[in-house]
Amino acid sequence: MIQQGRLNVVLELVGERGNVSIAEVSQALGVSTATVRRDLNALAEQGLVTRTHGGASALGSAYELPLQYKIARQAEAKVAIARAVADLIEPGESVGLNGGTTTSEVARMLGRSERLRVGPDKVGVTIVTNALNIAYEMSVRDHIKIVVTGGFPRRQSYELVGPLVGAALRGFSLNTAVLGVDGLSAAFGATTIHEGEADASSEIAAVAQRVIVAADSTKLGRSTFARIRPLNEIDILVTDAEVSPGFAADLAAAGVELVVAAPAEAGEADGPGPTSSDAD
Template identity: 75%
Template sequence: MRMNQQQRLNRVLELISERGNVSIADVSETLAVSTATARRDLNTLADQRLVTRTHGGASALGSGYELPLQYKIARQADAKLAIARAVEALIDPGSTVGMNGGTTVTEVARALGRSERMRSIAGEPGVTIVTNALNIAFESSVRENIKIVVTGGVPRRQSYELIGPLVSASLRDFSLDVAVLGVDGLTAEFGATTLHEGEADASRHIAAVARRVVVAADQTKIGRSTFARIGSLETVDVLVTDAPLPARVAAQFDKASVDVVVAPPVR
């Protein structure tokens, strides 16, 4: 099926994220489009300051290149939906839930908003979400069964997450039942990691005021470590993912007392 421009731009960004750079010929061959179309797409992304245009192609903006949130949404979509449903099932009605940003956690917030178990009773919300993610706060604010509390902080354009010292100041007097965290990597050696140090710090503070920490991560994040550490594997209580872990990794997670929940596939 022929891709529209937005789908092509998504795919080009994924290629650059994976490889660091691409040529016009790479884009043309991979997407089965003309070199003129490939050139226009690279120029469009460069105009949006998402890539650096080079002679004959384009490259990532830096070694820690991160896809903007709006371009991540379609990736691993079924896995994210399955994980979100499994996380929702772990949360008791009436709970206070801390959330950082990212597409998987956004799907968890949506699952809570749709949940029949989380209905408002006698005017009380079915669940309270405390988040530093502006997109989650915006979407969830229209749900009658959800009470939204937004931390302070300065927004990051890449992820819509608030970061900085105001995040910890906002959370200082809170006590959360559970923290649901999205990550960019999770390993036994380095624990939960993300690409940006400010987001890692904010996630760490959300986890610190929660009685239970749930990491929601698809299989592409397991066994991968990225730049900024959120916390060791021992700080994680539950991992919800979309596929069984390899035996060696499963043994490491078991040793760290991490309960692993494999989400049933979406049907």
């Protein structure tokens, strides 16, 4: 396993357990303790973990993997979800996208879609986003018109946050908002880890006629720190697997349409982001 893959696994272990020992990582990865020490030191130098005697720990209780380390997680599910979301978008629509690996894949599906290439100037979809990586990657697509909100960038996610996001969006009326989330539950609706990202995503949803949540099955039935939207203000959930009967009943009671994406075709996976380091 190359170092990038090892770092992904280490960060997931830290996120799940809060702290790990060198011996635990060595056993999980099947590598020497010397290699583990180098990997933990590399993550600590990047400010992603706290190095401890004999291991490493998460930086805080609301631990968040940086976007570039999320690329490979649930990759096939995200491709399938993105394809299903793209099928819900019609030519000429304006679509709001927040940041994250799933919405980045949605943007790529929209960018590759021949169905959405309409009109003499081939402007098939307008994407309004607070995600710098999506804006950069889609700027080369001749049938995609990109509008970027204002705001201050977060290093963890490439998303613009702050009051300038809402100030820019209030002048728009979007057909559809597609939101990536960190959690979706009956009690708290759509949630994310960072309150600034929650505010920005809420602003995108507020100016949309239809709100789609794109979330793989690992996000369902859980809630995280900051609420984006209550469940009854979501129109469609697109996910990759059938949900439990109880959660299906909660969705129906809230008026949320459930779309279960077909499995991704062989060989498809999340493509790389706009830089060699890039990842809901």
